[in-house]
Amino acid sequence: MKQYLDLSVALTPEKLVAKEIYDNLRYPSSVKVESFSNRALDIVELHIGESSPFAGITLMELRKQYTESFLVCCVLRDGNVFIPDGNFRLEAGDKIGLTASRSEIHKLLKSIGLPSK
Numbered sequence: 001m002k003q004y005l006d007l008s009v010a011l012t013p014e015k016l017v018a019k020e021i022y023d024n025l026r027y028p029s030s031v032k033v034e035s036f037s038n039r040a041l042d043i044v045e046l047h048i049g050e051s052s053p054f055a056g057i058t059l060m061e062l063r064k065q066y067t068e069s070f071l072v073c074c075v076l077r078d079g080n081v082f083i084p085d086g087n088f089r090l091e092a093g094d095k096i097g098l099t100a101s102r103s104e105i106h107k108l109l110k111s112i113g114l115p116s117k
Contacts, residue, residue: 032044032045033045040101041099041100041101042099042100042101042102042105043073043097043098043099044097044098044105045095045096045097045098046095046096046098046114047093047094047095048090048091048092048093048094048095048096049092050092052092052112053065053112053113054090054096054112055090055091055092056089056090056091056092057089057090058086058087058088058089058090059072059084059085059086059087059088059090060086060087062090063086066108066111066112068100068104068107068108068111069100069101069104070098070099070100070104070105070108071098071099071100072084072088072090072096072097072098073097073098073099074096074097075088075090075094075095075096075097076094076095076096076097077091077093077094077095078093
């Protein structure tokens with residue numbers, strides 16, 4: 001069918017739904033998960049709540065507190081997207097895009113007290 005319709009990629013809705021379910025089970029505390037680099041790295045979207053250890057600290061302070069290897073690559077705040085630097089201060093209500101390997105994400109989620117499996 002792919003050749004008959006001259007398609008470069010064929011998508012299976014059932015497979016896409018199964019992947020979404022799998023990602024939600026893998027990171028139950030995340031809002032959204034995307035994989036890239038042959039699924040070696042994930043970007044998870046996390047919501048920073050009032051009681052989150054991330055609330056109120058800069059990314060430099062975050063780096064000093066946690067030894068896991070990760071990158072906060074974007075922050076959504078009040079409908080605006082920010083590409084943060086080390087001086088960027090996270091606030092309650094922010095949604096962050098966090099990039100790392102699966103093992104590092106699991107370690108980080110565990111160290112901040114969020115469900116990781």
